[in-house]
Amino acid sequence: MGRKLREGKAAGVAPKLAVLARRLLKREREDNLEDNLEDNPEDTLEPVDLVPMAEFICSCRRLRDDVFGADFFGDPAWDILLDLYIGQSESRTMPGRMVSWNTTQRWVNVLEAEGLVHHAPGSDRLDRDIRLTEKGSTLMHDYLRRAARIV
Template sequence: MTYALAVTPINIAKRTAPFAVPDTILVDMARRLYELRKVRDAMLGDALFSEPAWDILLDLFISEHEQRRLSVSAVCIGARAPSATALRYLTMLQDADLVERIRDARDGRRSHVQLTALGRLRMTNLLGRLIEA
């Protein structure tokens, strides 16, 4: 005899209202997570762990708060991965509507990367959950 279990998935990432945590605390959490990744890689080896997409999202979240615009090349450096790998993850993040490229008005050869509204909301919710956990 088989039983079918009806499971209703809870999509926390699509919450409509961000957690009531001040932006400065969220950004501090993002900085701590980003720094911890660097320390972990230094202590345990960067060949064991690779999270370019997460590094990109953290870097963009922090830079937005600091009112810094990141070029595509700066995002690749911040991902701490080979350029081809970082660009592949950047494309996946774009396809997921979490980040967007904005062409530089002064130099058409350059693009900047920023979180989309959805990306900002999801990062805010995730960082808020980590703080409240």
């Protein structure tokens, strides 16, 4: 993917993040939330509300690769988790945007051992039907919700 295409895609995420920021600010005012980054059980953001934040993080990671080189940094497990989180909103079940399939297979085993991902029922170990577990979805949602409050 060319640099201009990536930058264009990253620019397309900015309006979505602005909408997300406005929603968060409105909810903070409505709920009289304390001005900190602590957990808030009252938070009602749905995963689909946080997809723009995950897309923004992915775009920033691709930009970092463009500037510093793709081989300079490596977080394949994080890339897989982000990709699966975004994929949930698109009814896509396998990572594939940022990490090669061979790398994905190695890291899926690690993520599965941690209880963060699983193969869909009826699929075999080589099948690409990989999904976040409830634990994985909850942790990603919590991370992205907190990250959105920082932005």
